[in-house]
Amino acid sequence: MRKLLLIGLAILLAFPARSQSASTSYKFDFGNGKLAKGYRQILPDMLYSADRGYGFLEVESLHAANHGNNALKGDGIYSEKPFFFTVDVPEGNYDIKVILGDQEAPSSTTIRVENRRLMLGKTDTRAGEQLERRFSVNVRYPEIAGIDRKVRLKDRELDYFHWDHQLTIEFNGQSPRVAAIEISPNTKAPTVYLAGNSTVVDQANEPWAAWGQMVPVFFEPGKVVISNHAESGETLKGFRAAGRLDNILSTMKPGDYLFIEFAHNDQKAGGSHVEPFTTYQQVIREYISAVTAKGGIPVLVTSMHRRRFDENGEIINTLEEYPEAMRQLAKEENSALIDLNRMSKTLYEAWGPENSKKAFVHFPAGTFEGQTEDFADNTHFSTYGAYQLANCIVNGLLQTDLKLKKYLKKNLPNFQPSHPPKYEDFYWPLSPKTSIIKPDGN
Incomplete structure (x- = not known):
């Protein structure tokens, strides 16, 4: 003993x-309508780039909806297929708020993060209905604080979303529609x-x-x-x-x-x-x-x-x-x-x-x-x-x-x-x- x-x-x-280095909140307004104050606009052709630090992993099936009223909820992005949005973030814990649904069409969304980690089960909205949903996520790095060492990853792990210094969100379901995302540190x-x-x-x-x-x-x-x-x-x-x-x-x-x-x-x-x-x-x-x-x-x-x-x-x-x-x-x-x-x-x-x-x-x-x-x-x-x-x-x-x-x-x-x-x-x-x-x- x-x-x-x-x-x-x-x-x-x-x-x-190790204190969490994350101190910044990230706010994204999806769609091609009027931009909500304090948010970054996300258009359907925004493929991720390291320079920008955020974007979609693929853009082929993404579409914008714009109903011309509320800046945050009046527009959005939707798809007939699953799609992934990724953001460069520091290591740490985060609370995420999403606004789902569309003012003129029904939606059905399931959300997973990183390597298919389930965050939100099947969430349906009627046409004209929008819902706020929240979940909490951990983002980890392979670097180990306090010593000059990294986690020894296996070859197959090199392509895993949960070792890439990013937070990746998977929007899935029969008709996923997203109006906004807010990412805030949880310490x-x-x-x-x-x-x-x-x-x-x-x-x-x-x-x-x-x-x-x-x-x-x-x-x-x-x-x-x-x-x-x-x-x-x-x-x-x-x-x-x-x-x-x-x-x-x-x-x-x-x-x-x-x-x-x-x-x-x-x-x-x-x-x-x-x-x-x-x-x-x-x-x-x-x-x-x-x-x-x-x-x-x-x-x-x-x-x-x-x-x-x-x-x-x-x-x-x-x-x-x-x-x-x-x-x-x-x-x-x-x-x-x-x-x-x-x-x-x-x-x-x-x-x-x-x-x-x-x-x-x-x-x-x-x-x-x-x-x-x-x-x-x-x-x-x-x-x-x-x-x-x-x-x-x-x-x-x-x-x-x-x-x-x-x-x-x-x-x-x-x-x-x-x-x-x-x-x-x-x-x-x-x-x-x-x-x-x-x-x-x-």
Whole structure:
């Protein structure tokens, strides 16, 4: 224990709290009508440029609407396809306000940011109706403050939106229409950091998904911000060696949280292998010590099961003793625990062997561009499955004593893993970016 305390003190000294450098608000008035005071005008042909520092990633399908009355709400930009707007911003947390809808046409908009991180579910407006909606976003940089080092990114991460020094907003849905965007720094809300593997990460491409990219939509905007540092294929040791834990600690402030979920890759043979009741617990203790030294709050999450059923339709435990080791460690360290492993067993068995395929990446050949073979992945989730795992996380959070649960949205639907929502009732308009390459890890 003394050794762990010394480790925590060393980390605290190495990473003084990094104050958010973001101090500027950004206001954008979409459309070709009269410009609202204090706003920057955004026209449909404004492709992003480094000189300007903002713009659309593509402009082919964008159109302007101008009804000639209110400067801010009387015009806008719309499309029949998903479109992306990106802004150069400093690292930090932001509150975003959008004005959706059109004074003469109906709209339907879903908003995601960075790597398909869900911010706003399906939001419909009638012709003549406009709505203000808010959400909160974390923007992170690969540079690590306090030391001359960057996060060691994998090749596929080099094109990810969440490492590019920008905030990228995806407007999706049947008819997205946007009148304005305001982006303001949020320096007060606690940050919830996520550390994990492919079952947690913000998956960049369809049809893959994970619970970490779904969970932000469950929280009240402005009250808490999710910062998902998970990456596919990572282990406890690999995550730390790549500088990902250091990156979290460099921005962590007292009262922030770190959710820790590892096991799928840690149980495999190799240099990152750890044994459940010895080295697995030891490394997690080191994470806990580092977080508490910064005044943060560690939250341990047992890993969900893989989709593997026996002849009786019951889940086979492929994670062996790792979930139990996490449970015991939470008791020993007096840390909050979300038992996702236990809930996922209930959830999968409620679906059964056949219906559970809809929650995982099981799609016949030809469903996605370039897909010549069937997808039959029993580890990685579809968007529907990832959303239900996020529901489990929220359900587990409600059973803790953490102050964090007070920031959940009011009147969330009552979720029970034994009675999951139907696949047919889940709405997710596909993002344009797809991949036929399975994420690292299994």
